[in-house]
Amino acid sequence: MAVQVLIPTPLQKFTNNDASVAIEAGSVSALVDALEERYPGIRARLCDENGKLRRFLNIYVNSEDIRFLDNETTVLGDGDEVSIVPAVAGG
Amino acid sequence: MTATLSRTTFTGLRCKECGHPYASGARHVCEDVCFGPLEVVYDYEAIKSRVSRATIEAGPASIWRYREFLPIEGDPIDVGTGFTPLLKAGNLARRLGLKSLYIKNDGVNMPTLSFKDRVVSVALTRARELGFSTVSCASTGNLANSTAAIAAHAGLECCVFIPSDLELGKVLGTLIYNPTLMAVKGNYDQVNRLCSEVANTYGWGFVNINLRPYYSEGSKTLGYEVIEQLGWELPDHIVAPLASGSLFTKIRKGFDEFIKCGLVDEKRVRFSGAQAEGCSPIAQAFAEGRDFITPVKPNTIAKSIAIGNPADGPYAIDIATATGGAIAAVSDAEIIEGIKLLAETEGVFTETAGGTTIAVLKKLVEQGKINPEERTVAYITGNGLKTTEAVASAIGQPYLIEAQLDSFTAAWQQAQASQQG
Secondary structure: OEEEEEOOHHHOOOOOOOOEEEEEOOEHHHHHHHHHHHOOOHHHHHEOOOOOEOOOEEEEEOOEEHHHOOHHHOEOOOOOEEEEEEOOOOO | OOOOHHHOOEEEEEEOOOOOEEOOOOOOEOOOOOOOEEEEEEOHHHHHHHOOHHHHHOOOOOHHHHHHHOOOOOOOOOOOOOOOOEEEOHHHHHHHOOOEEEEEEHHHOOOOOEOHHHHHHHHHHHHHHOOOOEEEEEOOOHHHHHHHHHHHHHOOEEEEEEEOOOOHHHHHHHHOOOOEEEEEOOOHHHHHHHHHHHHHHOOOEEOOOOOHHHHHHHHHHHHHHHHHHOOOOOOOEEEEEOOOOHHHHHHHHHHHHHHHOOOOOOOOOEEEEEEEOOEOHHHHHHHOOOOOOOOOOOOOOOHHHOOOOOOOHHHHHHHHHHHOOOEEEEOHHHHHHHHHHHHHHHOOOEOHHHHHHHHHHHHHHHOOOOOOOOEEEEEEOEEHHHOHHHOHHHOOOOOOOOOOHHHHHHHHHHHHHHHHO
């Protein structure tokens, strides 16, 4: 059940500068665990001190914001694309 | 130090959330700690020592009269942006039951008739200083117009991204400058996400992404100008549209900086925000007393402010709450009525965002949330000629007549009768 994860520039220092990585995970929260296992230290960047995903970070599964899905419990399937995007001002 | 460098008053960037410092490059999020937004840090003592009401009044009739408050190092790209009219709106004030109402009319800003010219002038000046040769943006329309136009003037390559369902005027008003235009099948939030991904891999200057800390500072000039145009006084209450929330926070910052630098006497200004019901995540959070935003999928004619996941929304709520203001939403029908009301009473034709602002102004007066005695400023941020589709079916028709006096007379009588009816 590999998903493809798009890594934003600020986090590519954890992924050996890879902008996209394939990883096994069945849900968004499991994906955070799997990322931490492979890239130690990345969890502290994705989550705040209470373990919640940071307020200024948006996560999309197949282009859909997980806040329109099931947040951290959103189920991931084989071939899904997950994008991690820091919030940006609008225009 | 050269003469040019000595005019620089900013010293770096800092995270607005956790305060972590960064050098002043092309970056917009707190990448070492919390992903909060970065803000420009200024040396206010240096600014105070150089700036007075007299030095500002002697400056150019553009945003660059405030250049000490803007994050650039060298010569600005000055296309005459800013210093737009502050109109005393007596007719509209009487209609609404207010004593003192002003319209800040950025629908006639230069060069592309929206407030976005302010932020883009600053962003592209900084883009050039940071060595970018290609500039880009994610836009709901006005920003694309402005980025394409000012990039053309500055000789920068330009590739901009918009949702594919935008008004024709906004698409044409971008293509005329001959950028590469990407019309993305999706809403603004999807365009924005795509652009963040593009910014990851292409070395471009995205005015509202990696240049965001500089870009957003341009909106402060909407605060400075109102102070100066009111005779160096603050208003009592302002009403502005809320899309991402950035403009709202920067008007406040502009007011605060002029107070801090001794250019205007301190007083509390109430801040009220306007959204369209079809995209009102900030108004919903405000109404429910939440300090976090639940994103929505936009469905409104007010496309220029249709941002379902507003990055600065929590800050806009903080400001409205702290100043005793309100955030309200109005329907598309009310937005059209707002556009017509401003046109008919003051001769100002605004786009849907401006109609939203006027409709919310009216609503807040009716609800008693704006005191008739307050000196109130409504910010009109864009021009109605770009969104004619929105009002085309809600306005009158011309009388088609022969080039003969009786034909005119008959039509004139018909017109008189219909007005009385």
